[in-house]
Each structure stands twice: as structure tokens, then as C-alpha cells.
Amino acid sequence: MSMPTTPSAPTDRWWEELPAGRNRLVGRAHLHSDAPELSLDGTWDFRYGTRADGTDLGAPAPIEVPGLWQLQGHGAPQYTNVVYPIPMDVPHVPDENPTGHYSRAVTVPAEWTSAREDGARILLRFQGVDSAAKVWIDDAEIGVTSGSRLTQEFDVTEALAAEGEHRLDVRVVQWSVNTYVEDQDMWWASGIFRSVDLLLRPVGGIHDLITHADFDPATGQGTLTASAYGTGGELVPATVRIPALCLEAAADGSEIAAGEVAPWSAESPTLYEATVSTDTETVTLKLGFRRVEVDGEIFRVNGERIVFRGVNRHEADPVVGRTQHLENQDLDVGLMKQHNLNAVRTSHYPPHQRFLEVCDEVGLYVICEGDFETHGFHVDSTWGEDATGAPQRPAADDRFRETLCERSSRFVRRDRNHASIVMWSIGNESSTGPVTEAMIQAVRDTDPTRPVIYEQDYRAQTVDVFSLMYPTHDESEQIGKRALTDEYREKLVGMLEHLGVDAGEEGFGSDEQPMPALSKPFLWIEFAHAMGNGAGSLKEYMDLVHRYPALHGGFIWEWIDHGLVTTDAEGNEIYGYGGDFGERLHDGNFVADGLVLPDRTPSPALLDAKHHYSPVGLEVGERAATLVNRYAFRDLSGLRAEVSVDAQSTWQELDLPDLAPGQSAEVALPEGEHASVTVRLLTREADGPVPAGHEIVAASHVDAERLAAALAPAGSGAVAPVQAADGTWQVGPARLDDLGRLVGLGELEVEHAGADLYRAPVDNERARTRYPLEARWKRIGLDGARRRLLGIEADGDALVVRSRVGLDGNALGADVTERWTADADAAEVAVIVTPVEFWPEDLPLPRIGWTFALPAAPDQVEYEGFGPHESYPDTGGGTTFALRTASVEELQVPYVFPQENGNRAGVVRAVLRGGTGAEGVELTAPEGLGLAVRPWSTAELDARAHDGALRTDGRTWVTLSAALHGVGSAACGPEPLPEYVLTAREESFRFRLAPTRG
Numbered sequence: 001m002s003m004p005t006t007p008s009a010p011t012d013r014w015w016e017e018l019p020a021g022r023n024r025l026v027g028r029a030h031l032h033s034d035a036p037e038l039s040l041d042g043t044w045d046f047r048y049g050t051r052a053d054g055t056d057l058g059a060p061a062p063i064e065v066p067g068l069w070q071l072q073g074h075g076a077p078q079y080t081n082v083v084y085p086i087p088m089d090v091p092h093v094p095d096e097n098p099t100g101h102y103s104r105a106v107t108v109p110a111e112w113t114s115a116r117e118d119g120a121r122i123l124l125r126f127q128g129v130d131s132a133a134k135v136w137i138d139d140a141e142i143g144v145t146s147g148s149r150l151t152q153e154f155d156v157t158e159a160l161a162a163e164g165e166h167r168l169d170v171r172v173v174q175w176s177v178n179t180y181v182e183d184q185d186m187w188w189a190s191g192i193f194r195s196v197d198l199l200l201r202p203v204g205g206i207h208d209l210i211t212h213a214d215f216d217p218a219t220g221q222g223t224l225t226a227s228a229y230g231t232g233g234e235l236v237p238a239t240v241r242i243p244a245l246c247l248e249a250a251a252d253g254s255e256i257a258a259g260e261v262a263p264w265s266a267e268s269p270t271l272y273e274a275t276v277s278t279d280t281e282t283v284t285l286k287l288g289f290r291r292v293e294v295d296g297e298i299f300r301v302n303g304e305r306i307v308f309r310g311v312n313r314h315e316a317d318p319v320v321g322r323t324q325h326l327e328n329q330d331l332d333v334g335l336m337k338q339h340n341l342n343a344v345r346t347s348h349y350p351p352h353q354r355f356l357e358v359c360d361e362v363g364l365y366v367i368c369e370g371d372f373e374t375h376g377f378h379v380d381s382t383w384g385e386d387a388t389g390a391p392q393r394p395a396a397d398d399r400f401r402e403t404l405c406e407r408s409s410r411f412v413r414r415d416r417n418h419a420s421i422v423m424w425s426i427g428n429e430s431s432t433g434p435v436t437e438a439m440i441q442a443v444r445d446t447d448p449t450r451p452v453i454y455e456q457d458y459r460a461q462t463v464d465v466f467s468l469m470y471p472t473h474d475e476s477e478q479i480g481k482r483a484l485t486d487e488y489r490e491k492l493v494g495m496l497e498h499l500g501v502d503a504g505e506e507g508f509g510s511d512e513q514p515m516p517a518l519s520k521p522f523l524w525i526e527f528a529h530a531m532g533n534g535a536g537s538l539k540e541y542m543d544l545v546h547r548y549p550a551l552h553g554g555f556i557w558e559w560i561d562h563g564l565v566t567t568d569a570e571g572n573e574i575y576g577y578g579g580d581f582g583e584r585l586h587d588g589n590f591v592a593d594g595l596v597l598p599d600r601t602p603s604p605a606l607l608d609a610k611h612h613y614s615p616v617g618l619e620v621g622e623r624a625a626t627l628v629n630r631y632a633f634r635d636l637s638g639l640r641a642e643v644s645v646d647a648q649s650t651w652q653e654l655d656l657p658d659l660a661p662g663q664s665a666e667v668a669l670p671e672g673e674h675a676s677v678t679v680r681l682l683t684r685e686a687d688g689p690v691p692a693g694h695e696i697v698a699a700s701h702v703d704a705e706r707l708a709a710a711l712a713p714a715g716s717g718a719v720a721p722v723q724a725a726d727g728t729w730q731v732g733p734a735r736l737d738d739l740g741r742l743v744g745l746g747e748l749e750v751e752h753a754g755a756d757l758y759r760a761p762v763d764n765e766r767a768r769t770r771y772p773l774e775a776r777w778k779r780i781g782l783d784g785a786r787r788r789l790l791g792i793e794a795d796g797d798a799l800v801v802r803s804r805v806g807l808d809g810n811a812l813g814a815d816v817t818e819r820w821t822a823d824a825d826a827a828e829v830a831v832i833v834t835p836v837e838f839w840p841e842d843l844p845l846p847r848i849g850w851t852f853a854l855p856a857a858p859d860q861v862e863y864e865g866f867g868p869h870e871s872y873p874d875t876g877g878g879t880t881f882a883l884r885t886a887s888v889e890e891l892q893v894p895y896v897f898p899q900e901n902g903n904r905a906g907v908v909r910a911v912l913r914g915g916t917g918a919e920g921v922e923l924t925a926p927e928g929l930g931l932a933v934r935p936w937s938t939a940e941l942d943a944r945a946h947d948g949a950l951r952t953d954g955r956t957w958v959t960l961s962a963a964l965h966g967v968g969s970a971a972c973g974p975e976p977l978p979e980y981v982l983t984a985r986e987e988s989f990r991f992r993l994a995p996t997r998g
């Protein structure tokens with residue numbers, strides 16, 4: 001195939017034009033039709049250059065469509081969160097502009113000939129091209145796209161009129177005027193990343209379709225309106241049919257009584273197969289009857305208050321990035337449903353249309369968001385102003401009005417037939433002004449049936465639902481109580497000013513004159529920032545939702561880590577983040593902050609969310625379990641319950657009370673003196689992606705005294721410590737060197753044993769966070785504490801070792817007393833850690849614990865405690881008490897950026913074993929301690945920047961924690977709540993160590 005000459009004159013700067021886009025057809029619904037379609041996906045020719053005018057394009061190479069060229073060997077992805085990767089020079093972009101010129105041959109199928117002769121049109125449809133493209137057929141300009149995540153169509157009937165092969169050219173530029181309004185927190189990557197098709201549009205066909213399927217909860221009756229439109233926006237004669245309802249009526253916009261229907265909700269997503277036909281075309285769709293209402297401060301679906309147990313979802317894949325494998329849509333929705341999520345916000349653009357179909361089918365409430373973010377304008381108050389100092393952010397810049405309003409109506413037009421969409425959002429973090437007000441109006445005009453939300457309208461003056469991102473628990477409670485403190489009002493006014501919006505006299509209202517926001521439903525558009533280990537205190541957020549009806553839950557930030565598969569300089573396979581692709585400007589690993597790891601493995605945060613999002617509240621006490629039905633519509637007949645009183649080795653059926661939504665009850669538990677009791681609720685039958693027998697929620701109660709009593713040593717008789725001639729000590733099976741450090745246990749060697757005040761910082765503690773503890777911990781040398789022996793003395797049957805943990809360059813530290821006792825089988829150590837009195841009050845300790853390493857490298861761990869996933873003081877929802885076995889590898893969480901992980905809470909007993917016959921260790925901690933077992937040291941975990949770069953040193957590292965600092969969510973949210981802050985304090989704990997064989 002011959003390659004194109006240069007089809008555009010360099011003077012045609014189409015990529016900087018406002019209004020953006022040329023010749024595009026008005027947006028319309030994405031319909032499944034029996035009219036012919038031809039997919040143009042596959043291998044195209046591709047030439048890469050750095051000039052939008054195409055004058056330096058390189059040699060042709062094959063490329064896959066859909067796909068991003070940076071992930072197919074051309075250029076490199078770049079990650080920035082807020083800041084623009086190009087100079088802010090609206091509407092211009094730099095001369096150096098990564099450009100991909102795509103070409104392929106197109107032949108109109110012979111079967112289309114007669115329809116064409118009858119006047120059928122041919123449309124060329126692009127479902128996603130980042131960030132702008134000019135399209136030619138046979139060197140004649142067809143048009144220009146605008147809106148990377150928006151479907152764009154061109155009428156190419158005339159261009160393809162001649163028989164035979166045609167050449168389609170698509171020149172895609174990375175930077176364009178669109179870049180200024182698409183500054184989402186994700187990879188900058190470009191290309192034709194969603195499908196391309198040719199559509200044959202029959203004369204008299206259904207060009208567009210608007211349906212509205214309403215459900216009246218008072219009567220149980222459904223009402224349908226369906227309007228079928230032709231290309232000119234005129235109604236076309238069409239018939240809508242729903243066979244299951246024996247419904248057949250004109251699709252002319254008039255109200256059709258559908259009779260008694262089963263309503264659609266996320267809990268019971270009943271859909272009705274429907275067709276709409278003209279003489280020449282039939283489209284099929286699935287309709288859900290439901291009513292969405294804002295009723296004062298309550299958001300209702302089908303008459304009931306809804307709680308959004310949601311998550312923000314970007315489209316990400318570790319190999320193809322924003323390009324979406326079709327199976328990712330089903331996979332994500334399936335995982336969400338299995339983990340009790342009921343809602344998703346399509347942050348920050350409309351998703352692949354298949355995702356919405358799956359949400360309809362499987363049942364998720366969707367906030368569908370437009371492709372709009374201009375966050376880079378508010379990073380620095382000197383930016384984005386014109387010569388007079390007037391804000392030039394797009395929200396207040398009239399040059400963008402037409403383009404942005406068109407964007408807003410385009411995505412609503414594509415998606416308005418989806419039952420799952422219960423609200424529209426115009427976009428994210430773009431401040432407010434006349435332009436965003438017009439965008440909200442454009443959404444309302446395009447679909448008057450759904451509420452509109454836009455977080456940046458902090459006072460909810462133009463939107464139906466009030467929302468904020470990352471308020472603290474206390475601030476959220478004030479919103480729930482509908483009474484803000486002056487301090488919080490001032491903070492909110494400051495936030496408005498940061499957006500360049502004058503708060504005016506009224507500011508954020510007063511007690512006498514409350515803002516409209518406080519009379520509307522509230523939700524967290526983003527909260528519980530799930531970066532790395534965390535987010536903490538999801539429980540306390542959901543407690544507020546259960547207490548204050550105006551609080552409707554929210555959307556965890558975010559679904560998936562956007563790490564991309566790559567290799568580091570040493571050749572390790574890693575998940576790359578900002579900076580791993582040679583970017584000069586980047587935001588590091590802030591792109592990895594999801595509930596699932598890049599390969600979609602659930603992170604412990606998803607399991608924690610599953611628990612706190614459970615539709616049935618479950619608390620287990622000594623004698624009874626308390627259940628609360630938190631479904632909006634369902635009773636508990638779809639679930640059954642089981643109870644175990646012996647650390648989950650056997651289960652017995654437990655009668656579940658018949659609870660209507662909102663009701664709660666206590667269920668008696670089996671009588672007896674049990675040390676632990678666990679209750680779990682399971683599904684009776686498979687329900688979409690949720691299988692039968694799937695655990696919805698589980699919880700345990702442990703009786704600490706009974707557990708401790710059961711673990712008391714058999715008492716083979718105390719043995720006194722013995723000192724050898726070289727100054728070392730033997731205390732039962734434990735060997736301590738002359739400095740009082742444990743160096744052996746039976747035949748096992750032990751290394752690096754002693755009190756431990758440190759843990760590798762988590763993402764929420766790093767430099768870019770609001771409370772960068774890592775720097776403070778490292779400045780005082782906590783990561784390299786040194787020990788000095790103060791004294792060793794025998795005290796009856798005990799050996800008392802006193803030491804001091806000191807920190808380089810300062811006088812901070814702690815005194816440590818270890819009291820060793822033993823019988824013939826086991827040694828016990830009682831540890832008291834006393835931080836210096838002048839430890840700064842505002843500086844939490846990472847940990848108070850005890851660590852040792854075993855060079856024999858046992859790799860199997862049997863433990864009795866809370867699991868199966870990790871717990872920190874403010875996480876670990878869904879962990880239950882049981883005896884479990886895991887490999888050391890299974891006890892690690894491969895967070896993209898290495899950090900503290902893997903702590904199992906309340907462990908009373910653990911056995912670490914190697915291969916057959918190898919020596920092992922039995923640990924007993926009758927009062928329960930945190931246990932982490934790793935194939936590497938904390939120093940290794942602290943030193944590496946990628947999970948794939950972590951290397952074992954051949955040892956097995958064991959850390960017992962008496963206290964840990966909470967993980968919070970300060971990477972983009974609050975620090976740990978006061979009750980989870982580990983302030984420097986004296987801590988006492990004890991445990992036994994016994995060598996074992998086999």
C-alpha cells in the first residue's frame with residue numbers, strides 16, 4: 001500500500017483549534033443493531049514522529065488497534081497526577097509533539113452495495129483516540145476528533161463511494177488543546193486505544209434512541225418511554241417490544257404502561273430484553289425499570305435510601321494500559337460484587353461501553369463521569385491567569401464553552417439508556433465558573449431524568465448532591481449532623497479560594513444561613529485513599545453512614561494500581577510507575593493506589609472494604625452475634641449462617657433470623673466455655689458472579705483469658721540460667737551471647753534478635769503525603785537503631801538482660817528489659833520497652849516489638865490468630881480467628897512500592913518449619929501479638945523501590961509486634977485517628993520460643 005503524502009498543510013493547526021473537532025456527527029447512543037458493521041480493529045501501518053504536521057514521520061511499522069503506542073515500542077508513557085506535562089500556553093502545545101500516523105486499507109463489503117444504492121449512509125466510528133486525530137480517506141480530509149474517551153463518528157458515505165480499496169489515514173497527536181481539559185491522574189499515553197468500526201446505517205433506521213424505564217415503588221408498576229430518532233433528530237416510526245411483559249407499542253416518546261415489573265436495583269438487577277424496530281433496522285437492549293430521586297437530603301432508588309459502597313475506577317491494565325480487554329470489564333465488576341461493592345464512579349471519563357452493560361447486568365450503581373479535568377490549573381495560583389490576572393482556567397474561560405458543553409452532552413447521549421447509571425458527573429477537579437455551570441446545564445438538557453453531581457461545586461449550588469473528597473471523619477460527622485464548626489467553614493472557604501473561586505460574603509454559610517449543600521444528600525466522591533498498605537479507618541467512616549441518614553457512603557480511591565509491566569536497570573521484572581520510563585517530570589508511585597494490584601489480585605484493602613461494606617452488619621460477642629440487615633431491598637433469605645467454636649476446624653449451621661431491610665437482631669451462639677467463636681454468612685445460591693457458598697461477612701470473638709489458659713506451659717519444671725566460661729548463657733533451649741542477645745534455640749542458630757521499634761514506612765507516611773513521618777523517623781535514625789548492653793544478671797530462675805536502644809545523633813531511644821526464664825522445652829521472655837521520657841509527643845513510634853532472623857530459612861508457617869489477610873490497628877476488617885497454614889511467600893503483600901505489610905494480628909501460637917525434618921520454632925504468645933514472617937529484612941523492604949527488586953538474604957525474618965502505628969490514609973486523606981496513633985509509651989509483652997523438629 002502506498003504511504004500518504006503529507007495531507008495537511010503545516011499552517012493547519014487542527015490540534016490547537018477551539019472549538020475543537022471538525023465534522024463530527026452529534027453524539028448518540030451506542031446501540032446494538034442488526035445493521036451491518038465492519039470492525040477495523042487489527043494491525044494497521046504506523047509511522048511515528050515528533051511533529052504534528054507529519055513532516056518527520058519515520059518508517060512504517062505494524063501496530064495493533066486498539067492500543068497505545070507508548071506500550072507498543074514508540075515513545076514512553078509518562079505519569080503526572082496534577083501538573084501538566086507541557087507548558088501552560090492555552091490553546092497551544094509545544095512544537096515537539098509525539099505523533100502517530102495510522103493507515104490502513106478499507107474496502108466496503110460487497111454486501112453493503114444494494115443498501116448504499118438505496119441511500120444508506122456509512123459512518124466511521126472511533127470509540128477512543130487520545131488526544132486528537134485528523135482523519136483522511138484517500139487524502140481527503142474527513143474530520144478531527146476531540147475528547148479522548150468519547151465516541152466520535154464521521155459520515156464517510158461520499159468518501160467511500162467509489163468501488164474498491166480506499167486508504168484511511170488517522171494522524172494522532174499526543175498533545176492538543178484537549179490536553180488542557182484531560183489532565184486526569186493517570187498515564188499520559190496516546191493512540192487509537194478503543195475500537196474503530198464502519199457502520200452501515202440503513203435508510204429509515206434508528207440513528208438514536210432514548211429510553212426511560214420508570215418504576216413506581218408505591219404500585220409496583222413500570223412505565224416506559226422510548227423515542228427513536230433518525231439522523232436529522234426527527235422521530236422515526238418505530239415499535240418497542242418487551243416480550244417478557246407482552247409489551248408492544250410505538251417508540252414515539254409517549255408513555256407506555258408496562259404493568260407490573262420487577263424493578264432494577266444493584267441488589268436485584270432485573271433487566272428486560274427489549275427491541276426497537278423500524279422497517280429497516282432492529283436494535284436490542286436490556287432495560288431496567290427503576291426510579292432515582294433526590295428527596296430532600298435523601299438519595300433514593302425505588303423509594304429507598306441508598307448507601308454507595310463504591311469505588312472509583314480508572315481503566316488500567318498492566319500490559320495494555322487504558323486499552324481495555326473486554327474480559328477486564330466482567331472481571332472488575334465480578335470482583336466488585338464478590339467484595340460487597342455496590343457502586344462505581346467512572347473516574348474520570350466515560351468507560352468502555354461494555355463496562356456499563358456489565359454494571360446493568362450484574363448490578364452496580366454508577367456515577368458516570370464526563371471526560372474533563374483541568375487540575376493543573378490549580379497547582380500554582382500564578383498559573384492560568386491572563387495579563388489582567390483574570391483566571392483563565394477552562395471553567396471560567398469562554399473559549400472552551402462550546403467544546404466543553406458539547407463534551408458533556410456527548411457522553412450523556414452515548415450512555416443514557418443504562419439502568420445502572422444513577423447520576424452524571426461533568427468531570428473532576430476543574431474548579432467552577434460559567435463554563436462548568438453551562439456544562440451542568442448541558443447534561444440536564446440532555447437527560448433531565450438523573451441527578452447531577454460535581455464535587456468542585458463545594459457549596460452544591462448548581463448540583464443535586466453535595467460531595468467532597470477526603471474529608472476527615474470529624475468533618476464528615478459535622479456534615480452528617482448538618483452543623484459545621486467555624487473552623488471547618490473557614491477551611492472550606494480556603495478550599496474554594498484555592499480553586500480561584502471567590503467565596504463572597506456568604507462564604508460557606510452560617511448557622512442562621514446554612515448553605516444549600518447542607519439540605520442535600522452528601523457522599524464522599526473520593527475517600528479512603530487505598531495507596532499501598534491502607535486505607536485505615538474505613539470502619540469509622542461506615543459507622544458515620546449508619547448513624548447519619550444524609551451521609552450516603554462514597555467511593556474509595558481507587559480500584560486498581562496502574563503499574564505497567566516493565567524491567568528495572570538490573571533486569572528485574574517490575575510494575576513500573578512514574579519515573580520508570582525516563583520521565584523528567586513525574587509523580588512517582590502515586591499512580592499505584594488501588595484496591596487491587598496491577599494484575600487484579602485483591603489487596604488486603606479490598607478484603608477490609610468487603611467487611612465494612614457488607615450488606616449485613618455482623619458483630620460477634622461471647623454469647624450472641626448481632627446482625628443488621630443493611631440491604632435496601634432484600635431480606636436475608638438468600639444467605640445462611642454458620643458458627644465455629646474451635647478455631648474454624650468444624651462448622652455448624654446457625655439459624656438466621658428473618659430480617660427485613662434496616663432490622664437488626666441478636667442470635668444466640670452455642671453454649672459453653674469457648675476460647676473463640678466465629679460466625680460467617682454465606683450465599684445460598686449463585687447470583688451472577690457471586691458463587692453459591694460465597695462468604696459475605698465473617699467475624700470472631702476471642703476470650704483472651706481462656707485462650708491464655710489453654711496455652712499455659714505444661715510445666716516440666718523451671719531450669720535456671722547457666723553461664724559458660726566464655727560468658728555466654730544457656731536458658732533452657734535458648735542460647736544468649738555474652739552481650740545478652742539470643743543467638744541460638746536448640747540446634748537452631750538465631751540472628752539479629754532484639755527489641756524492634758521500626759517498621760518500613762508505608763505509602764501514607766512518605767514525603768509526598770500530608771504527614772511525612774518517614775523523613776522524621778529517618779532523621780532521628782530509627783531505621784538504624786543501635787543497642788548497648790546495660791547489664792545481665794541472674795535473678796533466681798530468671799536471667800535479666802537490660803539494654804538501651806539508641807539512635808544516631810540524638811538522645812532519643814528506649815530502655816529494654818528482657819526477663820528470660822525456661823523449662824527444658826521452651827524459653828520465655830518477658831520484654832518491657834520504655835521509651836525515653838522526652839520522646840516528642842507528636843512523633844509516633846512505628847512499632848514496639850521484637851525481631852529475630854533464622855538462617856535455616858523455614859518457609860512454612862502455621863499460625864493461630866487473625867487472618868487470612870493482614871491487619872494493622874486501623875485495618876484488617878474481615879479477618880477471623882483460626883488456625884491457618886501459609887508459606888512465607890503467601891504471607892507477603894506485593895505492594896508495588898515495598899513497605900511494611902503482612903502483619904497477622906492477635907497471634908497466640910505459630911510454628912515455623914522448613915522442609916521435612918528440618919528444625920523449626922514454635923512461638924507462643926498467650927496474650928496475642930502481631931506476627932510478620934518475611935524472606936527479607938525490614939532494611940531490604942525499606943531500601944527497595946519496586947516489589948520485583950526485593951531479594952531474600954536466605955534468612956527468615958520474624959517480627960512480633962506488641963503495638964503498631966496505624967496506617968491511616970494520609971497519602972491523600974487523614975492521618976490515623978487518635979486511637980490508632982502509637983504514641984511513645986511503655987509496653988510489656990511476653991512470648992515463648994521452643995525448638996521443634998519436622
Ligand code: GAL
Nearest residue numbers: 081185428429526557593972
Ligand atoms: C484526587 C483526584 C484523583 C486522584 C486522587 C489521588 O484529588 O480526584 O483523581 O488524583 O486525588 O490519588
